[in-house]
Structures are given as structure tokens and as C-alpha cells.
Amino acid sequence: MQDPDSFLRRLFDRAVEVADPMQSLAAHLPARPEGRLVVIGAGKASARMAEAVEAAYGPCEGLVITRYGYARPCERIEIVEAAHPVPDQAGVDATRRMLALLDTCGEGDTVLALISGGGSALLCAPAKGITLNEKQALTDALLASGAPIGAINGIRKQISAVKGGKLAAAAYPARMLALLISDVPGDNPSDIASGPTVGDTGTPARALETLNRWNVTPSPSITDYLTAGGNPLPPDDPRLSTVENVIYAAPSQSLAAAAEIAEAEGIEVQILGDALEGEARDVAADHAALARKAQGDKPVLLLSGGELTVTRRGNGIGGPNAEYCLALALALDRAPGIHALACDTDGVDGAAEVAGAVISPETLSKAPDAADALAINDAHGFFGRIGDQVVTGPTLTNVNDFRAILVLPGS
Known part of the structure; x- marks a missing residue:
């Protein structure tokens, strides 16, 4: 030895090597679908995942958001870098563009979503009435509180316009295949990057309880939004009926x-x-x-x-x-x-x-x-x-x- x-x-x-998308992702890709294919993604591994997709499929239309310094060369998929673990304006702007791209998708189109840890910060669209500054302050306080990641992500879903399944809903009625790398205890797809392609079983009331438990005080706007009931997307929402979530790499x-x-x-x-x-x-x-x-x-x-x-x-x-x-x-x-x-x-x-x-x-x-x-x-x-x-x-x-x-x- x-x-x-x-x-x-x-x-x-070796542990890192077996989770490298260039080594592991291709085996989980279906044959390239006929018709329009749009690739989206968010997370620290998402640019590498996009690189692996184009290595298998050839040039693809799409937009992926990754952490500063984590970009990879792709032929057509655009790679945007943004901040992690606290979101920034670059992430907000890129998320807005991603939603606009999904809005052009229709029945018969296929969306390939590449999701990995870090997507919670990189995929950033604060819910109506909540500012980026307020979300940044809350994220910083949650990260300092000692709260487990599942609890933090539960709150993130409730104050986001893309997490908790809302990103996938924006692509409906297109078919979506989400390939995920798990970075969360228990490998629950709804917790990875705060579940942008998975409906939310949480509630605004539970988010408020979690904030109270970990002694985190959000801005009045966030409190008001949650108290008013927010806008959660349940797992049985019809817009999620065309989504398939696959965890292909895990701890x-x-x-x-x-x-x-x-x-x-x-x-x-x-x-x-x-x-x-x-x-x-x-x-x-x-x-x-x-x-x-x-x-x-x-x-x-x-x-x-x-x-x-x-x-x-x-x-x-x-x-x-x-x-x-x-x-x-x-x-x-x-x-x-x-x-x-x-x-x-x-x-x-x-x-x-x-x-x-x-x-x-x-x-x-x-x-x-x-x-x-x-x-x-x-x-x-x-x-x-x-x-x-x-x-x-x-x-x-x-x-x-x-x-x-x-x-x-x-x-």
C-alpha cells in the first residue's frame, strides 16, 4: 500500500472519477429523439453533463447554468456561469432566458434536463414580490444556521418560480427527461437542486415552521408571501405528467x-x-x-x-x-x-x-x-x-x- x-x-x-459525466452519462441516454431536442440544465456538474450529451448526440440546442469556473466547451449548448452558494444576478438573468426557451417548446418536442447539486443557487427565479437581495440574505442566513440541506431546500422551493417542479411545468406539453446526479442524503429527486423537475410535497406553512426552528428571520416580503399561501406545485399537477426523472449517479x-x-x-x-x-x-x-x-x-x-x-x-x-x-x-x-x-x-x-x-x-x-x-x-x-x-x-x-x-x- x-x-x-x-x-x-x-x-x-476514484470516487470522483466514477461520477464524472464523461465516464457515466452516455449509458443512460436514449437514442437521440426525432424532432426538436432542447437541452437545459443547472448545477456544478451540468456543463460537464452537457459536454457528455454533445459527445453522444452531436450539437444540440440549449442553455445550461453552472458555477463560475465550471464551464466546459460545447458546440451549440450555451454555458452560462453564475454564483454559488449564494445566487447572483447572472443566475437570475440566465434562468429568465431558460424559461423563455422552454416557452417555445411544444407537443412533440423533447427537453433533456441535466440537474446536479448546486442548481439550487444557480437556477434562480424569486417568486413574485421577492427580490434577489432578499433571497441572497435568506440563503446566507440558512447556510449559517446549521440546518440540514433538505430543510433549506424545502424553503427554497416555496419562494421560487422554478424550483419544486415549476421548471418542468414551464416546458409542458413537451416531453422532458431529467437526468440527475444526486448530492443529497437519501437520493430523493425532489431534493436535488431543490427539485426543479419534481412536484413539491411541502407547504408554505412548513417552510415558516422550518425558519422558526432554525432561528432564521426572513424579510417581511418573504414572510408575507409564505403566510399568504405561496404558489406550490403538487406532484400530481398535469403539467408534470410528461416528465421522467432518472438519478444516474449517486454517492x-x-x-x-x-x-x-x-x-x-x-x-x-x-x-x-x-x-x-x-x-x-x-x-x-x-x-x-x-x-x-x-x-x-x-x-x-x-x-x-x-x-x-x-x-x-x-x-x-x-x-x-x-x-x-x-x-x-x-x-x-x-x-x-x-x-x-x-x-x-x-x-x-x-x-x-x-x-x-x-x-x-x-x-x-x-x-x-x-x-x-x-x-x-x-x-x-x-x-x-x-x-x-x-x-x-x-x-x-x-x-x-x-x-x-x-x-x-x-x-
Whole structure:
């Protein structure tokens, strides 16, 4: 086996590779439909997905919105970059143009929707009476609250003119095939990018309850809109009757690919789950206990996926994967033989252009301020100072968090 850090990085690279649309999407495309084909999409992987579509079909009409820095060369599909995780005017303008394009579609036409994580911010059309500034402020507050992604997306659907199935409804009566890469715990299509092609089972009242539970106060306009009943689109709306949603890549596949490498080297693999949620530092404490318990005469690999959260307590530069690693290092307290990596498969942990970090028994010896950094959510700052960040650049896919703990035989 390679040195532990290089081995863990190899597992992460493989997890990303199997979720690369250029490697996996073509097998899920039907024969190119006769008649007009329009390609739309939103998400961190959507431009790469569009590139894969044109590699299979040839030039296609369409418009896709991705994160700044994630564009890919396409022949005819237009790629627009916008902000993530907090939306911006570029996303609003591109979404407006996408809706106008869908308005030209009719019966007999086919719309191919390419949806991946990040689409919640990139696909932005605030509901009537709500401004972009109000939506930006609410998004920032929700991301700082520690609320799970499912709860955040439930609110996003209720105040949007495209989420919660409304994007698909805009294409009716054209047929729509939505290909999705899951980045959400549980792989529910309605949660991926806040479900722009899936009807909403939530309610404005539930959104208000969620805001109250996480101590987030929206603008008066948002409160008034939700109190008045909003405009949710139920799953049985006739305009969704021509839509097919297919998840073709998910976290479980990436974990299985990493496990295959480890097992080939004689390492016992325990998959803790592909849909873990919770506060990053709390999950790290639990995993530290599991790692200590797993240590024996043979190497063991603990794998997990999902999406952890961080409640903002300070103004440091943090993200759930880096915070998990920092909390894990503190909980393990230099335990010999235990190494770990935690990264976001899209290459961006939180708002930092860093995928995540690695730790070893020497991590706490490299700098004296680990506990202080954790207290102010400055995990990325800490790992940057000691040179243990994992930086990938745009990976062009997104199946959420990848965590691997390598437990070598104890001394």
C-alpha cells in the first residue's frame, strides 16, 4: 500500500472519477429523439453533463447554468456561469432566458434536463414580490444556521418560480427527461437542486415552521408571501405528467468504487452509510470512537458519504469536510495508526475553493491552535497553515461528501 495520505487521495480520486459525466452519462441516454431536442440544465456538474450529451448526440440546442469556473466547451449548448452558494444576478438573468426557451417548446418536442447539486443557487427565479437581495440574505442566513440541506431546500422551493417542479411545468406539453446526479442524503429527486423537475410535497406553512426552528428571520416580503399561501406545485399537477426523472449517479456508487480499491489490497471495509447528516464536529466525534474500536490486528477502512453541516460560531474560513477533519483530529488526540480524508466531490468545501483536508497522528503537532481554530470555524485556515488541504480545482461532478478513515494496526 502507498503511504496513508496518498492511498486516501487515490480513493477520493476514484470516487470522483466514477461520477464524472464523461465516464457515466452516455449509458443512460436514449437514442437521440426525432424532432426538436432542447437541452437545459443547472448545477456544478451540468456543463460537464452537457459536454457528455454533445459527445453522444452531436450539437444540440440549449442553455445550461453552472458555477463560475465550471464551464466546459460545447458546440451549440450555451454555458452560462453564475454564483454559488449564494445566487447572483447572472443566475437570475440566465434562468429568465431558460424559461423563455422552454416557452417555445411544444407537443412533440423533447427537453433533456441535466440537474446536479448546486442548481439550487444557480437556477434562480424569486417568486413574485421577492427580490434577489432578499433571497441572497435568506440563503446566507440558512447556510449559517446549521440546518440540514433538505430543510433549506424545502424553503427554497416555496419562494421560487422554478424550483419544486415549476421548471418542468414551464416546458409542458413537451416531453422532458431529467437526468440527475444526486448530492443529497437519501437520493430523493425532489431534493436535488431543490427539485426543479419534481412536484413539491411541502407547504408554505412548513417552510415558516422550518425558519422558526432554525432561528432564521426572513424579510417581511418573504414572510408575507409564505403566510399568504405561496404558489406550490403538487406532484400530481398535469403539467408534470410528461416528465421522467432518472438519478444516474449517486454517492453509493462512489463509495463502492473506493471500497473496491481497498478490498483489492486486503483492507477490511466498513461503509457507515452514504446519507449521513448532522453537525460536522459531532459526527467526527462519533467516527473517532468507531475508529478506535475498529483498531486491531488488520487494517480497516471506514467510508461514509452524505452532507454534514456547520453552525457558524465564528468568522473563520471553514466548511463541513475541513471542520469534520479538524474535529476528528482533536477527538483522536494523536492516536497512532489512524489517518483520514474528508472532501467534497465537487472540489468546493463550503464557500472555500478547497475540497477538504487530510489528517494523521501528527496533525495536532504541526500547529498549536487546533482547538481555537475549531471554536471559530477556521478549519480551512488551520489546514492551510499546516499544508494539509486537499485542492482539486473544479471536479465537474458532485456526489457530495466523501469521508475515509484508514485504521492501521495499533502499536
